[in-house]
Amino acid sequence: MVHFVGAGPGAPDLITRRGAALLQKADCIIYAGSLVNPALLGLAKADCAIYNSAEMTLEQVLDVMRQMEAAGKITVRLHTGDPCLYGAIREQMDVLDAEGIPYDDTPGVSSFCGAAAALNAEYTLPTVSQTVIITRMEGRTPVPEKEKLASLAAHGATMVIFLSIGLVDKVQQALLEGGAYTPDTPAAVVYKATWPEEKTVRCTVGTLAESVHAAGITKTALIVAGGFLGRNYERSKLYDPAFTTEFRKGTDQ
Numbered sequence: 001m002v003h004f005v006g007a008g009p010g011a012p013d014l015i016t017r018r019g020a021a022l023l024q025k026a027d028c029i030i031y032a033g034s035l036v037n038p039a040l041l042g043l044a045k046a047d048c049a050i051y052n053s054a055e056m057t058l059e060q061v062l063d064v065m066r067q068m069e070a071a072g073k074i075t076v077r078l079h080t081g082d083p084c085l086y087g088a089i090r091e092q093m094d095v096l097d098a099e100g101i102p103y104d105d106t107p108g109v110s111s112f113c114g115a116a117a118a119l120n121a122e123y124t125l126p127t128v129s130q131t132v133i134i135t136r137m138e139g140r141t142p143v144p145e146k147e148k149l150a151s152l153a154a155h156g157a158t159m160v161i162f163l164s165i166g167l168v169d170k171v172q173q174a175l176l177e178g179g180a181y182t183p184d185t186p187a188a189v190v191y192k193a194t195w196p197e198e199k200t201v202r203c204t205v206g207t208l209a210e211s212v213h214a215a216g217i218t219k220t221a222l223i224v225a226g227g228f229l230g231r232n233y234e235r236s237k238l239y240d241p242a243f244t245t246e247f248r249k250g251t252d253q
């Protein structure tokens with residue numbers, strides 16, 4: 001059987017208990033070497049076969065899975081954060097389905113949650129934004145025409161931009177082109193959220209690129225933007241003394 005597992009954003013104790021248990025019983029671990037914390041491999045059995053998928057093609061990854069399955073072994077495919085975001089899991093799962101190899105998926109803490117924690121931020125502030133747009137800037141990998149960063153930026157919602165720190169100048173331009181953010185809209189960059197070398201840079205959309213260049217951040221970072229990083233918001237209805245909920249009678253009754 002193959003277990004897809006989310007490794008979490010970096011800190012080894014941010015993997016789920018289920019993910020850790022699977023690593024402990026795996027006969028083979030194929031980990032996304034560029035971003036998964038190697039400390040997690042310390043959970044592996046002494047005789048566990050370990051592969052770094054950063055140096056492999058999809059075909060090579062699938063070949064290892066096939067061989068392990070044929071030998072009745074347990075494979076863990078360890079992806080950074082949660083496998084459901086930019087994890088390239090679908091192309092693996094479709095082949096496993098076609099070949100009748102069973103698998104399951106254990107979620108992990110995505111780096112966008114790790115970044116919010118690093119910033120002590122809430123992405124969904126009442127009256128500011130109730131929507132989080134998770135996206136990337138097009139680069140060598142295209143994005144669908146309707147999802148160009150500038151058009152997504154037109155919503156003025158909370159924006160979390162993956163895989164784009166190397167294109168930060170274009171990101172800044174696209175965010176402003178959208179028309180809803182101004183040069184003063186707050187923004188931030190989180191480098192290696194939850195790793196010991198984590199770094200946060202707070203800036204505005206207008207100073208985003210220069211701030212990233214000044215900090216020397218070139219990879220493994222998320223760009224976030226939106227009013228959620230500002231000062232103004234309304235408190236939530238849920239804890240408002242006047243508001244009645246299923247569990248609590250409010251003073252408005």
Ligand code: SAH
Pocket residue numbers: 009010035079080081082083084085086087109110111112114115161162163164190191192193194195219220221222
């Ligand atoms: N599945 C992963 C994302 C993989 S795509 C997840 O859920 O987080 C890889 C991109 O994720 C990186 O280019 C970077 O933008 C972001 N990323 C991954 N780990 C990160 C971390 N610890 N801190 C900041 N960004 C991170």
